[in-house]
Amino acid sequence: MSEERTVVLVVANETLTGAELIEAVRRRNEESPIRAVVVAPVNEPRAGYVVYEDSRRAAAGRRLDSTVEALRAAGIPAHGGVFHAGPLDAVKDILAQEHIDEIIVSTHPAATSGWLRRNLVDEIRKVAGERPLEHVVADVAARTGAANVLVVANETVLGRPLLDRIRARAREGQASFLIVSPQSDAHTAEHPEAERRLRAALSELRAEGIEAHGQIAHPDPYTAAMQAIHDERIDEVIVSTFPGERSGWLRRDLVGRLRSDAKVPVEHVIVEAAQLQEVAA
Structure with a gap:
């Protein structure tokens, strides 16, 4: 029995x-x-x-x-x-x-x-x-040394400096990347341009063996980042923007606010418009 x-x-x-x-x-x-x-x-x-x-x-x-x-x-x-x-x-x-x-x-x-x-x-x-x-x-x-890295980017998600920084971070030690692309328009249910950019970035990284996931998120980048930090285990943050006055995120002091409130290291990667990759339609 x-x-x-x-x-x-x-x-x-x-x-x-x-x-x-x-x-x-x-x-x-x-x-x-x-x-x-x-x-x-x-x-x-x-x-x-x-x-x-x-x-x-x-x-x-x-x-x-x-x-x-x-x-x-x-x-x-x-x-x-x-x-x-x-x-x-x-x-x-x-x-x-x-x-x-x-x-x-x-x-x-x-x-x-x-x-x-x-x-x-x-x-x-x-x-x-x-x-x-x-x-x-x-x-x-602590046991494995693996880190969860939050990447906040929208129009610059296919920027060469950002993708190269993600590659470099993956070489530095075991890491998984969650790429959050805030919605460009809070009043529409679909965001085809943002989704195409995000899919292209994820496909490129994953093809190289980098563990990367992504989501279209809250339209406010600060809220999107803090929600992810609240809901997930996040060890580091990488924020990607256009330079200077061209960036609405910088005008709203996104990087400074996250460095103050996220309680984890926050890195800022600047992408020039000329450094963006084209995404297939």
Whole structure:
């Protein structure tokens, strides 16, 4: 007769491969046998929409596969999936569909965790009801040295100085790039020119093996950047603008405001109009 196992829901995204999370699940299995259901939520931006959404899902899927394999290698039955939803909605969906006895949620440390800034662990604890919930902090960045770099650019996103700086940063150390292109017109639902530029930049970088994702975001660049910093783990920011008076972003002191408020290093890359690449129609 097979041994009955406690079903543990494991919720994480960037910290899925964290040694702290894997160890916590193994430790729980040593107390009594468990079966792990692993969920990797992929957040949507609060404004705008994701370009190359498949790359975000693929990155989450690779982390999930690695974690499931590690748990199975430790003798823990495990399966899981990538959810196109935030962590709270993902947990609600799983609880409605499957029998879950306990929950383990993994996040980055408080200083860099978008989930903690949004109080998502507490919100998940509420929907968990009487189910035990363990919160595991996994400092993946400190262990691997990998950085999440936010790039804020719109018309200059195909500028040679910006693309070269992204390439140089990728050579300096392991990094993933989230390129945010603020909408040019807040009153229209579609932004074909901005999307074509962003897709072209992402295609070029990804063809070179650079992990890059992108999204069309809130029309105000400061708001778009701060929303990304609030929602994601962001370690560095690169802002790209035209020079001097030509740049409305500089006239609004975007770089200075981000350096004051972002609490992470902010680099400014200037792109001249003559340094822009053409994008195919």
